[in-house]
Amino acid sequence: MKNVLLIFSVFVILSACSTGDEPGTAERSSTYLLYRANYNPVSGDVTVRELAPGQLEFHIKLQNTTEGGEHPAHLHFGSVREVGELAFALNPVDGSTGESVTVLEGVQMSDGEVLTYDSFLEMDASIKVHMNDNYFKHMVLSFGNVGKNENYFFDGVAMCTGH
Secondary structure (H helix, E strand, O other): OHHHHHHHHHHHHHHHOOOOOOOOOOOEEEEEEEEEOOOOOOEEEEEEEEEEOOEEEEEEEEEOOOOOOEEEEEEEEOOOOOOOOEEEEEEEEEOOOOEEEEEEEOOEOOOOOEOOHHHHHOOEEEEEEEOOOOOOOOOEEEEEEEEOOOOOOOOOOOOOOOO
């Protein structure tokens, strides 16, 4: 009787375990560093997560932002050292929390391509967070290369124009 109870207990425990291999449960994500620009103390990271096929979440988390501020964030084509055409405007970073969450689904970028997790990983791209949307809208507060540029060494950050 003890053997039957032991075997039953092991069966129940093993069947309750999930390997994550079931369809629709695999989650893919990538995290990239966002560096401080100039002498400001603001830095952090952005995590790009596939929520479902064709649905991406961009979660920016910065430290040392100022309460009450709002910082525009953009996904750009090209590395941070290039002016880079705007691929997509992300939700602004809330200065009080230092966070921004943008969910994109079936989004067509300015180059006509639909953004997927796989196409994002192959993008020559960067993310730039700006000081504000007024006088300092072209000044970069925090930045980082993403997609295939992740390990690309940069030796400067270009200002953003045209948005």
